[in-house]
Amino acid sequence: MAKKKGESSDSRNDTVSATSITPLKAFLTHLLCGIGLVSAFYVAKNIYSINLIDNPAETLRLTWFIEAPIVILLFSLFRKRRNDSFSYLRAVTQGLLALPAGAVVNTFGAIVLGAPFIHHLPRTLHWSLLMSVLTFVPAASVFGNSWSDWHRIFARAKVLEAIDFMICLPAHGAVIGAWFGAWPMPLDWERPWQEWPICVSYGAIVGYFIGMVASLGFIIVHKFQQHVKGD
């Protein structure tokens, strides 16, 4: 039953979004996102001479500041319903709006799970903005305010096509990575990186990269299967 439903909506979506995403496009997108993150750390280290361990808030601010435009501009290219009045500019605007909104959700999640509430407020703020860039912003650029798509990706993790992989897997990777990144915090190793939110950020970024690699892999497999089916 589920399968049938999935296939039917698959075909419907194909007709709506005329452009299908080739593995090459997906690879380039993920590559650019990854380069964005890496270059942010490079810039932080070599130009501003700050790093995540000693200046978490500043580094995180720089990171999301560099990563956010890349993600928004790239993912707005893949916006759905491009035939309607859904222009590129509108997709970008939605991505920008999602940035603070997603940050609020992430802050809530982090504080509920035990992040400091009053102390380190700037750190929490910049961390959640970065998390927002990694999780919600691409979805906002692509899906806009389509509730059913959001629900499908984030609540049910039901993936239908390539763009879904590209949004769903890195976002879940970042969240799960951040969750695992919090584990060393209560240990008494007395390392500086055990502070909030350093290891959590590392975990999120590692999870994000893993998610991107997995997404690429799934897209290639998906493509291959479609070819087989087509034949």
Next chain:
Amino acid sequence: MEKKRQKRGKLSSCSGLTCTKLTILTISAVIIQTIGLLCFLMGFFPVKSTLSGVSGLESYYPPFSGSYEAHNDTVLPPHQLKSLYQNLSRVPPLFDRLILMVIDGLPAEFVLGKDGHPPSKVFVEAMPYTQSLLAKGKAIGYHAKAAPPTVTMPRLKAMVSGAIGGFLDVAFNFNTQALLDDNLIGQFFRIGWKLLMFGDDTWLKLFPGMFAQHDGVSSFFVKDTVEVDRNVSRHLSVELSTNDWNLMILHYLGLDHVGHIGGRNSILMGPKLTEMDEVIKMIDSSITQSQQEGQGRTLLMIVSDHGMTESGNHGGSTYEETDSLALFVGLGEFSDASTTNNIANQVDVAPTLALLFGVPIPKNNVGILMAGVFNSLTDDEHLRLLELNSWQLFQLLEAQLPNFMCGSFKCSGQRENIGPRTGRRTYDSVKDTLCCLYLDAASLHESWKSEKGSRSTGGDDCSNIILAYHKFLRASSEWLSHRATDRPVGTLAFGVAAMLVSCLVLLALLYRYACEMSLRKEQIISYPNSDICRWCLDENFTVAVVCSFILSMGSSSMVEEEQYIWHFMTSSLFLVLFRKTIQSFTAMSLQNLLILIKEERKRGLIQVVSTIVILTSGRILRGWHQGGVNWTYLPDISKWLEQAGNAYTSSLQLVSGILLIITSFFVLLMSAGSKRTLVMIIASLYLFPGLLVLHRIIKYQDSAGYGATLVAQIFYCVLSISTIGTCISVPWLMPLKDYKESGHELSLSQDISCKFQPNALLQGTKDSVFLMGWACVFSWCLLQLLLQQPINSMPLFLVFIQILATVWYSSSHDLQWVEVAALYFLGMAGHFGLGNTNTLATIDVAGAFIGVSSHSTLLSGILMFVITYASPMLSLLSLVMYISVKDVDRRIHAKDMNIGEVLKMNLGFPCLVPLGLNSIFLTAYTIVLLLMRNHLFIWSVFSPKYLYVCATTACVCIGVSLMASIVVYTVVVLAYRRR
């Protein structure tokens, strides 16, 4: 047990095979678990392997020469024995009398400072006389490191017997019993000393009948800091002027009480130290006077049994708690640099005093003499004392190490420093090293003795021998005190096996039950979207939570900081449930547009709201107490409130009390429905205890007078009458006739499945179980409001809200084991949210005496358990309410309705899940404890945690059987009434 038997009896009538089987298997699994646990406890915490008998004349002969012919020295009269000891020891006693002044809970830091720095100015100024004694070199002080657990009785035992007691001594701390092992007090008694004791009556319990004169005060009134000490000091002037005694013990409890009330920096601390200083001054001047009058020499020794943490608690093994004091006054002159910077072990007190006063060293002593004390002796005498100490330890080693014979032993090669943790070493290498060290010292001493005539003064030689002796003494003392005692492998293996078996049985039962339930669910209600829950994230996550707990138990820092894990995992679980809510909510409303969309939306809304409430209160709870060990100094809400002042705390207590009562009554009245009269009766019944608690909070803040005790006693009485009365009468009074209109539990959680005929029995059961569950939960909360510290009343309210929200969240669902597990996790997270940790220091001792007018170990123990396990027990009791808001009736066919079936449907998960979870944790932790038996922190981290795990097991068993008996009782009564 009786309740369980009752349950079994009732269930045996049911037709289904699984039903009876389920009950019997569960009960037998619990019994097997209990037996296994007891076996393991007895095997792992041995009651000390000690040498029996007392040291006598033989301790003055070399241990392996056989030159001592067994005298029967017990027949000798005391004075003869005394002179015999003196002759044999060849060292005349330095003193005739001893005053042992025990200041309970005084950290050595207060007097001697820390790391070479003087103590803080407040303390220096508070004790001018003692400080001047130290500065003038008239006294010598030691940081005497106490072994955990740092509570009074084991520490007193260690000081007088020189032995480090078994860990379970702490369990007997409230049930002091006579010390039967060889000890100093017994030795003094045997040589005919007249012993006096004023102060803590622990001494009287340890040494019944030995004190010629005594005035015991009880450590019972923790809030009294003045009278306890006045009762000791009032004897001083009389006894100091008459010199007919030999040993006077003064045990001052006041300082410990000050610590318990206000911590190290309490405003009462300075005056209390000054009071102690006055006592020391008075004793010292009287000693000097009597010495001048030629009435013999008196030694004043000031010791403390343990230290205290910043907040004034003790029991654990931090430096602050183990840093106890040993201060000798009247030994002679010391250079003032050497008086404050000495380090020893607390057990060293026993041999030092024994040698100073010329009695045999107690048999099981592992301490070594404190070198600085014997400065005034000649070399010959000093060496003789070292020899005696070595002989005693040698004998103990002989008993502990099989075939420890050094007679024909040849030493060769480099010897390493031995210690218990320098790697895996066999007994043989330990034996070799100790033998070598001993033979070294002994042969040096022999040659020194033989060339005594040809040598004038042996400065260098002598110090070499002393060094050699000390090497042996230190090595053997360290090995003896850290030696993992031989554990009976058979008993341990049996215990672990029994726990494993019971754990597997419970899990298998749970699994089969869950399978059956899901099967039934599919048969009866075919959800159109049953594919949603194929891969149930929440169930998998709960399993993952359990696994990660088991893994985290192996790390000592994770055990110390367990509160973070509980909070993190519980919040994560609720976030996962939150996701599931959103998932099912929209999916349902999308696909079942025709049916029940409004109710579905409403239920989704309820779930969203309650999850947010749970998560938020959980976060506040986490911030309330900065628990654990490593980060206790970080700011938290409770510290902030304490700084803000007492007024805030007490008004907060009042506010949370009122909020709690109002919320409870609101919940009760909302559920009234058709049974309005009954609800009103119950509400009015509970109004009185509620108001009584508020009255006590307002009127008797921080006072332990007669009035407060009386109010508490009335409260206990009223509360138990109302609770028992409600639980017994509700099933009989519940209206049964108009079941169709009978109320829904919470107005917002209406039963949406009207297509299945509600059954009178089921509806009546649900209603009465809800009322009884409410009564239990509310009574428990009221009791906690009375017992918990004022600072804890808000967290208590938050735990209550969390649990209510969980019940609300899960209303009118099917029974789901994840929700029961979530309630269990909430209970455990709340346990740490109320400030509990895995060290024994955080147990609230003061609260255990509220409303108790005479000393009763049992009553205080029960109250302590009630306070400590407030939150887990609350969550287990709330399972009764949880059962009542579930609509299990959907799953039961009208045709196979019988008592057994109803009970099985209702009680399956609520009984099996807590028991199963706890059994997993217990078994896993038992195995961890076995694996960690040689770990550095075995006694300070893992063993206290194990005691907590055992207590949690007891709590779960009690809670589950209470819940089961309530439900069984209700169902049986209602079935009887319907007939």
